[in-house]
Amino acid sequence: MLNIWFAAGSHNWPDYALPLDEAFRAAGLDVRLSATPPADPATVDYIIYAPGGDVDDFAPLTRVKLVQSLWAGVERIVGNASLTQPLARMVDQGLSEGMVEWVTGHVLRHHLGMDRHIVNPTHIWDHSPPPLARDRHIGILGMGALGAASARALQGLNFRVTGWSRTEKRLEGLTCLHGAEGLDRILHQADMLVLLLPKTPETENILNARAFALMKRGMVILNPGRGALIDDAALLSALADGTVAHATLDVFRVEPLPADHPFWAHPRVTVTPHIAADTRAPSAARIVAENIARVERGEAPLHLVDRTRGY
CATH class of the missing domain: 3.40.50.720 (NAD(P)-binding Rossmann-like Domain)
Known part of the structure; x- marks a missing residue:
């Protein structure tokens, strides 16, 4: 079973809980999904991230295989010196x-x-x-x-x-x-x-x-x-x-x-109040599940961020 931490803010959790559960089931992934910070960070396999969420220090998350952002822009995380794990941005239809x-x-x-x-x-x-x-x-x-x-x-x-x-x-x-x-x-x-x-x-x-x-x-x-x-x-x-x-x-x-x-x-x-391209939970959840499934199959995740370019 994969431990997935939804570190994208408690305000987003009600919108994402059900779509993510459905997307993981459809992808054939056996997961334990939680919006609560883990008691032992070293047990987390994947992080779902958004700015204003619950994680700033990625160093203790030694087992994490991928940090999947729910945002297309990653400027608020890409410069985090503690983030050494692969980071993927959201590219969603x-x-x-x-x-x-x-x-x-x-x-x-x-x-x-x-x-x-x-x-x-x-x-x-x-x-x-x-x-x-x-x-x-x-x-x-x-x-x-x-x-x-x-x-x-x-x-x-x-x-x-x-x-x-x-x-x-x-x-x-x-x-x-x-x-x-x-x-x-x-x-x-x-x-x-x-x-x-x-x-x-x-x-x-x-x-x-x-x-x-x-x-x-x-x-x-x-x-x-x-x-x-x-x-x-x-x-x-x-x-x-x-x-x-x-x-x-x-x-x-x-x-x-x-x-x-x-x-x-x-x-x-x-x-206009930052509404041009907001992430929509049902379609974004499918992208998250697809990327995690790719990593679990030994494939490269989609839309990896190039740290040197900042996106």
């Missing part, structure tokens, strides 16, 4: 679908100019149509699973989509840029920019004053990736001078976003 829905919904909202029709207190009859999608250039920073899925969905709506990543990536039918030169090019070309990068030392403040200076006037920024990708002060300056027409933000450096933060009251900032 449910996460991809949720992100695609958020990204396409807000891209279409800004593309069609829906805000001015929904909130139109002066009853202005503005008959001017928006451009067609094929005339709108969408840049996506981050070509991982979520970025690639969002890019494909936007392509399906006939938008011109260009992706960017720090290192070279090739995706059939999609223009992908990389490196510093590629970043400057996409910043200059895009009408809307979607941020789906992980938070690493190399990506923090990737949208800074220099980056905003390269953008077209009237840009739209969508950030469902990580709050630290944007220099908040630089964004507020870009909004003030008209470089950025609107910013729709789902993630922030401090969450929940403090009540006195200027984003709340800004007329051209939309705040």
